Amino acid sequence: MKLFKIRGGVHPDDRKQLAAGQAIETLPLxxxxxxxxxxxxxxxxxxxxxxxxxxxxxxxxxxxxxMISAPVHAPTSGRIVGVGSYPAHHASGLSVPTVTxxxxxxxxxxxQIQGVADPFAxxxxxxxxxxxxxxxxxxxxxxFPAAVKLNLRKKYKLHTLVINGAECEPYLTCDxxxxxxxxxxxxxxxxxxxxxxxxxxxxxGIENNKPEAQAAMAIAxxxxxxxxxxxxxxxxxxxxxxxxxxxxxxxETPARGLTADIGVVVHNPxxxxxxxxxxxxxxxxxxxxxxxxxGAISRPCNLRVPLGTRVQDLLDYCGGFREEPARLLSGxxxxxxxxxxxxxxxxxGSNGVLALTAAETNLREPMPCIRCGSCVLACPCGxxxxxxxxxxxxxxxxxxxxxxxxxCIGCGSCAYVCPAHIPLVQFFNYAKGEMAARGRAKQKxxxxxRLIEQRTARIDAIQRAKRxxxxxxxxxxxxxxxxxxxxxxxxxxxxxxxxxxxxxxEA
Amino acid sequence: xxIETPAPNAGPFAHERVSIxxxxxxxxxxxxxxxxxxFWQFGWPAIYLFTVTLVTxxxxxAVCLWIAGKPIRPFLLDGSAVLTGWLLAMTLPPWAPWWxxxxxxxxxxxxxxxxxGGIGQNLFNPAMVARVALLISFPLELTSFVxxxxxxxxxxxxxxQGLAITFGGQATDAFSGATLxxxxxxxxxxGHVLSEIxxxxxxxxxxxxxxxxxxxxxxSALLILFGGLFLLYKxxxxxxxxxxxxxxxxxxxxxxxxxDPEHYTGPLYHLxSGATLxxxxxxATDLVTSPVSLRGQIIFGAGCxxxxxxxxTWTGYPEGVAFAxxxxxxxxxxxxxxxxxxxYGRDRKGSPIEYADEIEVSR
Numbered sequence: 001m002k003l004f005k006i007r008g009g010v011h012p013d014d015r016k017q018l019a020a021g022q023a024i025e026t027l028p029l030x031x032x033x034x035x036x037x038x039x040x041x042x043x044x045x046x047x048x049x050x051x052x053x054x055x056x057x058x059x060x061x062x063x064x065x066x067m068i069s070a071p072v073h074a075p076t077s078g079r080i081v082g083v084g085s086y087p088a089h090h091a092s093g094l095s096v097p098t099v100t101x102x103x104x105x106x107x108x109x110x111x112q113i114q115g116v117a118d119p120f121a122x123x124x125x126x127x128x129x130x131x132x133x134x135x136x137x138x139x140x141x142x143x144f145p146a147a148v149k150l151n152l153r154k155k156y157k158l159h160t161l162v163i164n165g166a167e168c169e170p171y172l173t174c175d176x177x178x179x180x181x182x183x184x185x186x187x188x189x190x191x192x193x194x195x196x197x198x199x200x201x202x203x204x205g206i207e208n209n210k211p212e213a214q215a216a217m218a219i220a221x222x223x224x225x226x227x228x229x230x231x232x233x234x235x236x237x238x239x240x241x242x243x244x245x246x247x248x249x250x251x252e253t254p255a256r257g258l259t260a261d262i263g264v265v266v267h268n269p270x271x272x273x274x275x276x277x278x279x280x281x282x283x284x285x286x287x288x289x290x291x292x293x294x295g296a297i298s299r300p301c302n303l304r305v306p307l308g309t310r311v312q313d314l315l316d317y318c319g320g321f322r323e324e325p326a327r328l329l330s331g332x333x334x335x336x337x338x339x340x341x342x343x344x345x346x347x348x349g350s351n352g353v354l355a356l357t358a359a360e361t362n363l364r365e366p367m368p369c370i371r372c373g374s375c376v377l378a379c380p381c382g383x384x385x386x387x388x389x390x391x392x393x394x395x396x397x398x399x400x401x402x403x404x405x406x407x408c409i410g411c412g413s414c415a416y417v418c419p420a421h422i423p424l425v426q427f428f429n430y431a432k433g434e435m436a437a438r439g440r441a442k443q444k445x446x447x448x449x450r451l452i453e454q455r456t457a458r459i460d461a462i463q464r465a466k467r468x469x470x471x472x473x474x475x476x477x478x479x480x481x482x483x484x485x486x487x488x489x490x491x492x493x494x495x496x497x498x499x500x501x502x503x504x505x506e507a
Numbered sequence: 508x509x510i511e512t513p514a515p516n517a518g519p520f521a522h523e524r525v526s527i528x529x530x531x532x533x534x535x536x537x538x539x540x541x542x543x544x545x546f547w548q549f550g551w552p553a554i555y556l557f558t559v560t561l562v563t564x565x566x567x568x569a570v571c572l573w574i575a576g577k578p579i580r581p582f583l584l585d586g587s588a589v590l591t592g593w594l595l596a597m598t599l600p601p602w603a604p605w606w607x608x609x610x611x612x613x614x615x616x617x618x619x620x621x622x623x624g625g626i627g628q629n630l631f632n633p634a635m636v637a638r639v640a641l642l643i644s645f646p647l648e649l650t651s652f653v654x655x656x657x658x659x660x661x662x663x664x665x666x667x668q669g670l671a672i673t674f675g676g677q678a679t680d681a682f683s684g685a686t687l688x689x690x691x692x693x694x695x696x697x698g699h700v701l702s703e704i705x706x707x708x709x710x711x712x713x714x715x716x717x718x719x720x721x722x723x724x725x726x727s728a729l730l731i732l733f734g735g736l737f738l739l740y741k742x743x744x745x746x747x748x749x750x751x752x753x754x755x756x757x758x759x760x761x762x763x764x765x766x767d768p769e770h771y772t773g774p775l776y777h778l779x780s781g782a783t784l785x786x787x788x789x790x791a792t793d794l795v796t797s798p799v800s801l802r803g804q805i806i807f808g809a810g811c812x813x814x815x816x817x818x819x820t821w822t823g824y825p826e827g828v829a830f831a832x833x834x835x836x837x838x839x840x841x842x843x844x845x846x847x848x849x850x851y852g853r854d855r856k857g858s859p860i861e862y863a864d865e866i867e868v869s870r
Contacts, residue, residue, distance in 0.1 A: 336518060356520060425519070
């Protein structure tokens with residue numbers, strides 16, 4: 001199919017050969033699972049189990065809260081040994097609400113698990129509901145609840161479902177392996193999603209560094225004339241959904257909009273596989289495929305991991321470290337996050353655990369910017385990163401915003417090519433965070449002002465009411481007095497206005 | 508076994524194998540063939556002058572860094588000072604006295620670079636600031652060119668004679684010769700026409716190969732072009748500045764030559780003579796002082812080309828690359844302010860893109 005060019009981008013050494021040849025292995029059940037209640041974008045789920053309770057695999061352990069949220073299910077059968085907090089799968093290492101489960105080793109599915117014989121007979125709403133109750137989120141790493149995305153058809157005129165099999169991050173091979181090994185299941189999940197979205201056209205984009213996945217998916221898709229395979233040039237960030245859609249349709253997503261604005265919804269192959277499992281068999285999302293790789297890993301591999309498994313358990317299974325890693329990362333090297341320790345649990349959004357050597361990270365002391373313009377050429381969003389960084393460094397954040405800071409997708413292409421090794425993304429993240437904090441402070445200030453005004457108005461109203469009541473009582477008393485006086489002498493002259501009536505007129 | 512990652516920070520956690528010193532090193536590598544050729548052409552005095560200039564810039568850089576309290580080693584080793592000195596030496600007459608290299612080196616590093624805040628901060632190309640300052644202050648020394656006297660050739664100065672020329676001020680008139688641009692200009696001013704001047708003095712070939720008198724780096728146009736193509740291949744440069752500059756210069760020369768072939772030389776003459784190619788590939792393209800966007804670079808290059816032609820043709824100087832580049836350097840902040848890439852998902856004015864056929868989208 002015809003592809004369109006995108007601007008910018010970089011060609012990092014993809015290092016996929018480390019793990020691409022390794023078939024997906026199932027990680028043995030660890031001794032304990034630490035299942036965080038927030039593994040998605042949106043409101044955290046609230047616990048639905050008590051300490052000491054026995055659960056079967058797939059039982060609900062936390063209920064989603066609100067419109068954008070996702071429930072959490074037991075990754076295996078066992079006993080709940082704690083409902084408390086545990087370090088998060090996040091660079092901060094802060095503790096978050098977590099359910100701790102001790103597996104009983106039986107790995108027994110709940111009796112209530114039931115699939116649908118023909119998902120295509122279901123109403124689109126029903127599919128979205130089932131996807132939502134299965135706790136499925138975007139497994140490419142964004143972890144946006146998939147059901148919300150399937151319901152976009154209610155607000156937008158959609159025509160195409162794009163499957164993002166670009167996997168443009170170096171090292172990661174989990175989507176590649178899934179598309180090669182579970183081809184039919186992935187295609188089935190894709191078709192179910194297309195049915196739920198009510199779109200006829202499906203395009204599966206796969207980068208050219210995954211010829212086996214391209215071939216396997218092409219064969220499986222050949223039975224369905226509405227599915228096209230797009231062979232994407234290998235270039236980072238091809239997997240950025242807005243850039244992928246531009247490559248496929250030639251259209252840019254309007255700024256601050258969604259791809260749905262131009263009629264396209266993008267999902268990940270792993271999400272499609274999870275949808276297939278949820279609809280056909282009723283299995284909620286309790287495990288995912290993770291690539292464990294990097295030069296410091298003894299035996300790089302692709303693992304199917306129960307959610308809540310500690311990173312350390314994955315590393316142990318892969319033979320530990322070959323050498324002391326310079327960096328331990330969650331996700332790919334371009335947009336991944338450093339892990340604070342190996343104790344943290346795996347979550348729905350973790351597609352990779354990378355242990356990189358110093359030679360791989362090539363970290364150097366930053367030098368001054370020499371204005372070489374490499375970052376301008378590399379930016380896929382048409383920004384001038386050196387300019388944004390200069391404004392941020394000077395504390396001139398409004399200037400950075402007016403030059404497109406909020407249009408930055410944080411892909412890191414600029415920092416990747418910078419010969420001065422300036423941590424550009426760090427500058428942008430700081431500026432974005434600071435602007436968000438300022439926005440919150442401003443909102444708080446406005447809210448405080450509103451509350452103060454309301455309070456003043458309330459106090460005024462109370463005082464006015466008091467004064468009016470007092471004036472009314474005075475009038476009553478006066479009237480009584482007058483009546484009494486009148487009964488005493490009917491020919492007395494009319495009395496002068498009393499001070500009370502003067503108050504009344506003032507009020 | 509477990510590791511604690513040091514203080515969290517943002518990605519990417521991989522990096523292309525690039526650095527400032529690599530960039531500068533590649534530029535120097537690209538300059539090397541032309542430089543060696545010029546050493547051979549102009550002999551020992553050229554080598555001495557080059558060495559004196561480089562030693563000066565390194566010392567000046569080190570002292571400035573020390574005064575500014577910056578770490579000396581990483582900044583000295585980034586190669587930018589050496590490259591500045593190298594480019595400056597390339598623009599000096601090969602037999603110029605040693606102190607032109609010293610004064611030029613000091614102007615370039617201290618005044619044009621470090622006073623502005625060091626690497627990356629200077630508004631003007633340091634080598635060109637130094638060259639122009641020297642040209643205005645010492646017009647005689649800066650315009651005393653010699654005919655090529657190849658190393659080890661009979662009659663060429665040997666190394667002690669070279670020392671006398673560079674450090675003793677004993678340049679002999681026997682070797683002196685005018686540059687092509689200077690010669691043609693003088694002759695034109697005396698009322699001669701090009702069909703009388705050029706034959707016998709100039710063929711594009713001698714100029715391209717570089718067997719004419721001129722400054723150190725004006726020697727071989729072909730070797731400079733080769734170096735420039737190497738930088739394009741290595742992606743240190745993009746084609747925008749060189750092509751815009753050479754294209755504009757050639758276009759202006761073609762137009763004027765077409766109007767009056769007896770008084771205006773043709774495009775090839777302008778492209779291979781003087782410092783045109785050195786300027787287009789190595790001086791105008793200086794990363795720090797040229798615009799960062801590709802469209803900005805085209806405007807910048809075109810401005811350089813036009814100014815070179817105007818200065819060479821209608822002003823008091825036979826060569827105008829240094830002036831042209833400095834004038835356009837002054838425009839760089841302006842160009843960068845107004846000429847920016849279009850942001851993804853926005854039109855040129857910065858509003859989100861709207862598609863005519865998607866208006867029924869409801870939010």
